[in-house]
Amino acid sequence: MGIVTLITTRYIRGSRVLGFLSIKSRLSFIVMAVGVSLLVVVLSIFNGFQKQVKESLWQGGPHITIENSFGSGAIYDYEKVISHLQSDPKLKDFIISVEGNITSHGLIQSNNNFNPIMIRAVPIDSVERLLQNGLPNFPRILHYNRDEIQNINSKKLVVIGKEMSAIFGYGMGREITMAVPGGRFTVERGVQVNVQTFRLTGLFKTGYYNYDSKFVFLSLPVAQDFFKMKDAVNQIAIKVSSLDDLKQTKVRILNRLNEDNWDPSIQEKASWSVRTIAEEQENFLAALRLEKTIISIIVFLFIVLAALGMVATVHSLVRAKRKSIGTLKALGLASNDILLIFTLNAMVVGILSSLVGGMWGIFVATKLEVIISGLSEIINSVGSTLNPGDWNHVELVPKDIYYFDHIPVDIDISFIFMVTTASTILSGLAGYFPARWAANLNPVDTIRND
Secondary structure (H helix, E strand, O other): OHHHHHHHHHHHHOOOOOOOOOHHHHHHHHHHHHHHHHHHHHHHHHHHHHHHHHHHHHHHOOOEEEEEOOOOOOEOOHHHHHHHHHOOHHHHOOEEEEEEEEEEEEEEEEOOEEEEEEEEEEOOOOHHHHHOOOOOOOOOEEEEOHHHHOOOOOOOEEEEEHHHHHHHOOOOOOEEEEEEEEEEEEOOOEEEEEEEEEEEEEEEOOOOHHHHHHEEEEEHHHHHHHOOOOOOEOEEEEEEOOHHHHHHHHHHHHHHHOOOOOOHHHHOOOOEEEEEHHHHOHHHHHHHHHHHHHHHHHHHHHHHHHHHHHHHHHHHHHHHOHHHHHHHHHOOOOHHHHHHHHHHHHHHHHHHHHHHHHHHHHHHHHOHHHHHHHHHHHHHHHHHHHOOOOOOOOOOOOHHHHOOOOOOOOOOHHHHHHHHHHHHHHHHHHHHHHHHHHHOOOHHHHHHHO
């Protein structure tokens, strides 16, 4: 084994002039290291992007929603339903909060037009908790009128998303007119509409554009008057402790609600439907997963290309060392040792490139925002120098498009370990086939011809 290690080390080093690694080994090393680092950086960004989107999505609304499909959809005894769910010992470990709310489509007036929006009303038991972002189903408030918001449970006050404020040009204290269905359907008049004017008292931001541009939040008592749903809600909103338990929690909730005779007066007026936020956003989340998979495959093919380059490198090394191989075999070195020498040669280069590429990828991923900001400054400084009058400021990652305050990066060490391991295995496989050819060389023919 000692002679195998010695010869492998000698072949990896190359000539004394070049030092560590021969020219061809260096080329394979660089290509594979770049491939590994690219894969680490790209997937760290995608992981961070998905994590940021999901966190914004989970913060924007309830994780599980219970609705009544019977009649008008109103849930009049919702407090009894909440108590029934909270009394289940099997649900206590999964549920953070259960509360009734009203969620409905509506219209908001902007100039002479009415634009479609979503209106959500939640109970606000403490204004201080609201301002400290402690309410489970109320998004994070950025700006508010402290004196006015104290009356949010009694006066017609609303909180809208920061993006909606920018779209419609609503400022703090603005009077906002909203319309919702507010009566019975008649053949002569159709659906009656209830129109009321509210005062804008706060702006929220979840980081999820669809919420921040479409949702209007208000207090549940005010909304019950607005929707003419006295002492009733149309949803029961549930926050869970872990989003991995959504399916299990949904099944348990359905079983709990459909238990026989727990409250006949409620059951005979209810037809329960339960859905999770993952089901509501299924297409969106599936698109994120597909995007990540496609990018992973594309970048991984770069590593496969580097492995094919490793085949050419080891094959070229075998051809250059044919005479040495013949001499070694003539001196008694076994064919398996020859096979091991060249396979180890490829694996060592693969291990080194995986380690260097992985560490470089982690470094670039953690410093990505600084690197991009530096590149933007260089581009802008050069552009303004060459074209001082007509140069437009360049932003490589526009925050108004990606809707992030920073570039999201989430480095998964387990994934990086998997990538480096896969690269090492590919390198070993790439070196095996030329090494097998080297092991099968006839020493007599090799020495005679070379």
